[in-house]
Amino acid sequence: MTLNAELRVTRGTFSLDLDVTIAPGEIVALLGPNGAGKSTALRALAGLLPLNSGHITVGESTWDGTDAFVPAEKRPIGVVFQDYLLFAHMSALENVAFGLRARGTRRAEARAEAARWLDRVGLNGYAQAKPRSLSGGQAQRVALARALATGPSLLLLDEPLAALDASTRLQVRSELGRHLADFGGHTLLVTHDPLDAMVLADRLVILEGGRAVQSGPPAEVARQPRTDYVANLVGLNFYRGKASGTDVDLDGGGRLTIPRPVNGPAHVVFPPNAVSLHAAKPEGSPRNVWPVTVAAIEQHAHTTRVRLDGAPNVLADITTATLADLRLRPGDELWAAVKATETHVYPA
Amino acid sequence: MTRNRVRGRLPVVLVLPAVLGLAFLLVPLAGLLVKTPWTSLSTLLSAEVGEALRLSLICASLATVLCLFLGIPLAWLLARSGLPGRGFLRALVTVPLVLPPVVGGVALLLVLGRRGLIGEHLDAWFGISLPFTTAGVVVAEAFVAMPFLVISVEGALRAADPRYEEAAATLGASKWLTFRRVTLPSVLPGVVAGAVLCWARALGEFGATITFAGNFPGETTTMPLAVYLALETDPDAAIVLSIVLLLVSVGVLAGLRDRWISGPT
Numbered sequence: 001m002t003l004n005a006e007l008r009v010t011r012g013t014f015s016l017d018l019d020v021t022i023a024p025g026e027i028v029a030l031l032g033p034n035g036a037g038k039s040t041a042l043r044a045l046a047g048l049l050p051l052n053s054g055h056i057t058v059g060e061s062t063w064d065g066t067d068a069f070v071p072a073e074k075r076p077i078g079v080v081f082q083d084y085l086l087f088a089h090m091s092a093l094e095n096v097a098f099g100l101r102a103r104g105t106r107r108a109e110a111r112a113e114a115a116r117w118l119d120r121v122g123l124n125g126y127a128q129a130k131p132r133s134l135s136g137g138q139a140q141r142v143a144l145a146r147a148l149a150t151g152p153s154l155l156l157l158d159e160p161l162a163a164l165d166a167s168t169r170l171q172v173r174s175e176l177g178r179h180l181a182d183f184g185g186h187t188l189l190v191t192h193d194p195l196d197a198m199v200l201a202d203r204l205v206i207l208e209g210g211r212a213v214q215s216g217p218p219a220e221v222a223r224q225p226r227t228d229y230v231a232n233l234v235g236l237n238f239y240r241g242k243a244s245g246t247d248v249d250l251d252g253g254g255r256l257t258i259p260r261p262v263n264g265p266a267h268v269v270f271p272p273n274a275v276s277l278h279a280a281k282p283e284g285s286p287r288n289v290w291p292v293t294v295a296a297i298e299q300h301a302h303t304t305r306v307r308l309d310g311a312p313n314v315l316a317d318i319t320t321a322t323l324a325d326l327r328l329r330p331g332d333e334l335w336a337a338v339k340a341t342e343t344h345v346y347p348a
Numbered sequence: 349m350t351r352n353r354v355r356g357r358l359p360v361v362l363v364l365p366a367v368l369g370l371a372f373l374l375v376p377l378a379g380l381l382v383k384t385p386w387t388s389l390s391t392l393l394s395a396e397v398g399e400a401l402r403l404s405l406i407c408a409s410l411a412t413v414l415c416l417f418l419g420i421p422l423a424w425l426l427a428r429s430g431l432p433g434r435g436f437l438r439a440l441v442t443v444p445l446v447l448p449p450v451v452g453g454v455a456l457l458l459v460l461g462r463r464g465l466i467g468e469h470l471d472a473w474f475g476i477s478l479p480f481t482t483a484g485v486v487v488a489e490a491f492v493a494m495p496f497l498v499i500s501v502e503g504a505l506r507a508a509d510p511r512y513e514e515a516a517a518t519l520g521a522s523k524w525l526t527f528r529r530v531t532l533p534s535v536l537p538g539v540v541a542g543a544v545l546c547w548a549r550a551l552g553e554f555g556a557t558i559t560f561a562g563n564f565p566g567e568t569t570t571m572p573l574a575v576y577l578a579l580e581t582d583p584d585a586a587i588v589l590s591i592v593l594l595l596v597s598v599g600v601l602a603g604l605r606d607r608w609i610s611g612p613t
Contacts, residue, residue, distance in 0.1 A: 044353040048514050085515040089533040098529070099519035150520060 003154060003186045006054035007044050010038075016040045016210040022154075022186040026105050029189040029201030029218075029336035033229060036191040037210040045188060046079055058153060058186070075154070078147030082159040084139050086131035092118060092142045093127040099150040117145040121179070122255070137168040144179060153185045158187070161196055173199060196231040198222065206230050224346045225269065236269040237314050240348060248345065254311035256288050257340045265348035272305060274342035275316035279326060279337045287337045294332045297323075308336060353388035376592065384591050385584050397589060399566055400574040401596070406572060407482065408550040412497075415546050418490075419497040420539065424527070426498070426504035438502070445495045452491055453559025460487065460560075467510050482560035487604035497542040497551050505531070505540020544604050548597055 003022040009015070016037040023030050027286075030038050043049040045056060047063065047070060055065040063070045078099075095112035101107065118127055121141040131139055147155060160176060161169050169243065177200050180187055191197050197204055198218040206214040206221065206229070214226040226232040231238030237303050242248040243262040249255055256268055276282075282289060292310035300326060303317040314336055326334070387401045409511070425431060426438050439585065444452055460467040470476040478484045512534065516526040554572040562566040571593045578586040 046514075046518050048517065072514070073520050073522055075518075077518055079515065081511070081515060085509075085512050087512065087516075087530055087533075098516070098521070102516070102525055103520050104522035146519065156518075273444040321545075 001059035001153070002302045003056070003058045005045060005056040007041050007056070008043055008052050008054035009040055010052050014040075014150070014210060015298070016044075018205075018207065018210070018212055019323055020045075020205065021169070022188060024186060025184050026203065027087070027180055027187040027189060027201045029191060029197035029204050030207055031191055031194060031197045031211050031233070032207035033192060038192075038207055039158065040210075042158050042188065042190050044080075045077045045154065046077055046156055064094075065245075076150075076152050077156060078150060078152035079156045079158040080140075080143045080158065080160045083163055084131075084143035085198060086134075086139055086142055086146070088131055091128045091130060092123065092134065093132065094219045095142055095147045097147050099146060103150055113172045114145075116150060117149045118142070121145045121175075135168070136164045137172045140164065140172055141175070144176065148179070148183065151338055155180075155183060155185055155187045157187070157189045159191055159193075161193065162191070176200065226270065226348075227268065231269060236271055236274070239268045239312055241266060241268060243345065246340070250312050252312050254290060256338070256343060258310075258343050258345045259340045260345075262345050262347070266345050268343050268345050268347050270338055272315040272317040273303070274338055276337045277308075277316055277318060277322065277326060277328075278307065278337060281335045288343075289335055289337045289338055292334055292336045294328055294330050294334065296330060297328055308334070310336065314338075352368065353458060372577050380590055380594065384587050388584070389588060393588065393592075394585075396565065396574070397585075397592065400569055400589070401592060403482070403485075403566070403568075404570040404572075405553055405591075407485045407489055408553075409546050410486045411493055411550040412543055412547040414486065414490045415494040415497045415550075416539070416543060419494050419542070419546075420501055420532075423498045423501035423505055424531075427502045429508070441498050442495050444492055445499075449453070449555030449557075450559050453488060453556035455558065456488060456491060461579065479560055480562040480564065481572040482561075485557055485570060486562040488556040489553045491492075491550040492553050492556050493545065495544040497539075497546040500538050500542025500545060501535060503543075504535035508534050508539075544601065547603065549557055551593070551597060600613050 001024050003020070005018075005020045007016055007018045007020065014035075014037065015027075018041055019038070019262075020028065020041070023165060030037050030041060040049065044051055044064070050069055051064045053066075056063040057065070062068045087098065090098065090145055093111060093114050096117050097110040100110035101114055105113070114139060115124070115127060118124055121144060123141055123145070125140060126134065126138060126142075129138075129319060131142070136267065140163070144160070157348040161173055163174055173196060187238070189197065189200055204215060204218055204221045205212050208227060208228070208229055214221060214230055221230060222234045225234055225236060225238055239248070239256065240248045240251065240268055240303075241248040243258065243264060243266040244262045245263070246258050247255055248258055248262075248268050250268075258268065277292075290310055290312075292308035292314065294306060295309045295313075298305045298307075300317075304320060304323045306316045306318060308314050308316060316336060326332075328334075380489070399435050423442065426434055426451050428443070431433045431437070457464065457479060459465050460470070462468070462471055462477055462479065467478065478487055510529065512530055516530045521529065552572055553570070554576065557568070557570060558573055563569050569577070571589060575586050575593065578589055
């Protein structure tokens with residue numbers, strides 16, 4: 001019962017062209033910047049937006065295709081919306097029971113089942129609470145219970161943690177992970193937060209401008225980004241170039257020495273903390289050394305991130321001690337150095 | 349005191365017309381209260397007054413029910429259906445708002461009158477004749493009052509977030525179930541406000557009623573008609589009738605205001 005979808009939707013100047021396959025029990029995260037088409041993909045899978053072409057099939061049944069369209073209310077789906085969209089005039093229990101009632105379950109039975117679901121998400125004391133009186137984390141759990149109560153075969157999560165503050169988020173994320181692990185159907189998680197995607201998903205699909213630019217297990221995507229967007233998400237310096245031997249000529253200018261010989265188009269990545277900064281050109285040891293200018297300095301929790309212009313541009317994380325030593329200001333001229341062994345190279 | 353000083357002086361150009369406007373609205377009502385023969389009030393509250401009041405309340409309520417049945421679906425159609433020419437339809441719906449009620453009454457006579465376009469067939473096939481009956485009063489009042497309901501409900505529907513309806517759809521709810529259980533409860537304040545306006549308009553309706561339903565005591569003589577008639581023969585009775593009408597409408601509005609139609613405070 002694998003879900004197979006070729007989502008082709010055109011809206012004005014935007015077009016979505018995305019192939020998605022989700023195995024039963026698999027959690028796929030659709031990760032991308034705003035306007036990449038994540039919500040469009042979710043709406044198409046939910047049946048809220050018909051495809052222009054392509055198809056959606058689950059096992060033998062076709063949800064959308066050239067001669068069939070199953071509307072949202074006929075699809076076995078559950079959706080957790082970004083701001084939950086709990087019905088304000090109904091209690092938490094009635095919200096969870098709504099889907100069961102709509103699908104023909106008797107009232108008493110639906111309410112009992114809804115109560116069991118509230119219990120499962122840890123809200124057994126809140127059955128009669130109105131959504132307005134729930135905290136963000138509680139509302140999120142009601143929304144999850146509502147989506148799962150009907151026993152859907154496809155669960156769609158639209159930025160399920162985006163509306164939560166940082167402290168609740170951590171807890172709700174791990175709870176969500178547990179519920180998703182228990183859920184045997186197909187799960188698609190739409191998010192722009194790489195951490196949500198990395199923690200919760202079995203596989204990532206990176207969407208940019210309506211196209212999938214990369215997909216794979218979270219660890220692989222994090223280690224070998226294929227676009228600037230992904231590299232930025234996972235916090236790596238990322239360069240495209242042409243390798244010959246242990247040298248890579250970068251597309252944006254500059255050259256890097258790599259630890260082992262490679263030939264042809266390649267990507268080079270290294271973390272910002274692999275970059276060291278020096279006031280004078282460092283001598284000796286086989287290093288990549290090039291002159292740079294300080295463009296910006298950002299203070300993070302325990303480190304300082306320095307944006308440097310040069311050939312190539314680079315991000316460097318330095319300690320507060322180094323910052324004090326160098327007395328950095330935007331416009332300062334420095335030398336950046338990266339050991340060849342700190343770089344990671346893979347074919348483009 | 350400090351707060352007043354911080355706020356500064358209110359500009360006279362605005363305050364003066366505002367006070368005049370307030371006086372313009374309230375002085376006639378105060379005059380009515382002053383002129384009321386309070387001592388002989390009980391003798392003037394005759395059986396006819398009671399009958400007219402009862403008829404008015406019943407007809408206005410029936411007209412409101414009729415408007416709810418027809419007006420809410422119409423408002424939904426205008427707000428949600430994506431029907432072509434909705435803007436034009438919306439303009440048409442509001443015509444009875446600006447139409448002189450007497451003209452509305454004439455139009456109703458031409459269509460539903462015994463020799464009217466539809467009335468002719470109603471009479472021939474079903475033996476139903478609306479003009480000059482209590483049912484005619486309800487029809488005339490509903491005709492004039494329905495736009496108030498439609499506009500109010502449509503506004504509420506357009507302000508309501510349609511994504512809740514999508515959420516209901518993903519939970520397996522049909523369009524009709526979604527409308528009943530999700531959309532309608534979320535626009536309930538708008539419906540109630542519209543119904544109150546509609547009811548108040550129907551209660552005060554005069555022109556269309558007297559044109560279409562005539563003036564038959566006990567059958568079509570509602571309070572506004574009774575007031576107008578009494579003014580010619582017995583001014584004191586007209587004042588009493590007016591007071592009763594005023595108290596009833598203010599009472600209903602005040603009773604509903606706090607719960608339903610409180611604006612932004």
